[in-house]
Amino acid sequence: MYNETVMEHFTNPRNVGEIEDADGVGEVGSPQCGDIMKIFLRIEDNIIKDIKFKTFGCASAIASSSIMTEMVKGKTIEEALSLTNRDVVDALGGLPAPKVHCSVLAEEAIRAAIEDYRKKSEGTRNSG
Amino acid sequence: MTKRRVYVDNAATTPVHPQVMKEMLPYFTQYYGNPSSIHSFGRQAKHAMDKARERVAAALGAATDEVFFTGSGTEADNWAVKGVAFANKGRGNHIITTKIEHHALLHTCQYLEKHGFEVTYLDVDEYGRISLKQLNEAIKDSTILISIMFANNEIGTIQPVGEIARIAKEKGIYFHTDAVQAMGNVKIDVKEIGVDLLSISAHKIMGPKGIGVLYIRKGIRIDNLVHGGAQERRRRSGTENVAAVVGMGKAAQLAAENLEQHTKRMTSLRDRLIDGIIERIPHVKLNGHPTERLANNVNFSFEFVEGEALLLSLDMAGIAASSGSACTSGSLDPSHVLLAIGLSHETAHGSLRMTLGEANTEEDIDYILEQLPPIANRLRELSPLFKQCEGGKVSV
Ligand SMILES: Cc1ncc(COP(=O)(O)O)c(C=O)c1O
Ligand SMILES: [Zn+2]
DSSP, rough: OOOOHHHHHHOOOOOOOOOTSSSSEEEOOOTTOOEEEEEEEEEEETHHHHEEEESSSHHHHHHHHHHHHHHTTOBBBHHHHHHOOOHHHHHHHOOOGGGHHHHHHHHHHHHHHHHHHHHHHHHHHHOO | OOOOEEOOOOOTTOOHHHHHHHHHHHHHHHOOOOOOOHHHHHHHHHHHHHHHHHHHHHHHHGGGGGEEEEEEEHHHHHHHHEEEEEETTOOOEEEEEEEOOOHHHHHHHHHTTTTOOOEEEEEOTTSOOOOOHHHHHHOOOTEEEEEEESSSSTTTBBHHHHEEEEEEEETTOOEEETTTTTTBBOOOOHHHHOSEEEEGGGGGSSSSSOEEEEEEOOOOOOOSSSSSOHHHTTTTOOOOHHHHHHHHHHHHHHHHHHHHHHHHHHHHHHHHHHHHHHOSSSHHHHHSSSSSBBBTTEEEEEEESOOOHHHHHHHTTEEEBBOHHHHSSSSOOOHHHHTTTTHHHHHTTTEEEEETTTOOOOOHHHHHHHHHHHHHHHHHHHOOTOOEOSSSOEEE
């Protein structure tokens, strides 16, 4: 059902965990199937220095989270924002059609985390 | 070393029993006649059909002319419900069923709703049992059929079919039960229960796939579903799949003969698995009834993890199970049965069904109990819903 890349990321997911006092946190859920993805970012000079994830979901959701973290780590915020669900699915070498919706969370989660980072940094600027 | 393989998905299907296989084989190449033909080839095939019918009748406590072979359990369900609905629409248009039926029944009822029938879908309690009081209250003058499954395929809950039959009889309403999962796991005697129509399927009882039976009590008004030639005493057309019919006959015979010994062994393995999981893994919930459940059914929700991820991880360890998770359904919805017993979407998402069979041993159960905890643990560590506290204690 899943290809080797997906299974590899499912069995050995990269960047699992949480970041304490993260600069940005994004949590999104699929109202359709119930999968939930949470992303933690450490950002320095507009660069994603570190990223961690936790996912409650199927193999498709877990593998998508894992490969997404690899794809955006070390990238600028703008580069990360340009990432699409299509890029994630392509990097995984494809997903079975009914499982694509579970991978959409990866794109949504990174966007949510960056939005949170921007809100937080605006907050510090205003108060500072 | 070859990896251990443990098949615990017997509610999905079972292997064909060697004795069943042995009896079927000659009907492909040796006795291949059409049972409707009058020559010796046809008569041999006809004779095999008669014998199979006798065996099924004996296994169900029915008369031979009340047994009709169908192309599947699904077809038997379709026939029972549509056949009774269309033949009795002069008397009324109301059907009562439950929210936890197999799709073979639910989708048939939904189809009938589009054709002028009214359907009441009874709720079930947290264990998956219907309320007889609610059943009584749902009955109206226009009710022509009650169809309530004998035992549920996901959570294994057994319904009080004898009492349902009594209520139906009192009110002069036909009662059909889908006994596809009950067969081989529960004693079935159609006369003792007092049921009017009952469906079974061979591949759940170590018979071949693509063959079922509808028991139709003598005198029931029912239309045909499959129109054509005059097979099955003009009730169900199509040249008979003789080898499969022979397989159904043998499988039904074995299921009835071995019932006591089989259920005793399954119950002991089931309870070993249930107790073992509860002992080893925190935050689990047994779905279904604690006692009124099929001898071979184990269904748990593992909080904070998703079922497909569990299934795949178990599969990598050689263990074949199933889940009611939305991610395995293809339809994006978690199992309607788990929602009907009141589980939240999240809890339904983490469901795992293991259904035992003849081939399973205590070693299989112990292997599952050894493999499952680290798998659940790994997925929980990935889950944002789950937090491991310092003391090793688990909190949410
Ligand atoms: C309760 C129930 N009814 C009906 C069916 C359908 O039987 P078949 O696979 O023979 O069409 C099944 C099998 O999945 C079942 O579990
Ligand atoms: Zn999913």
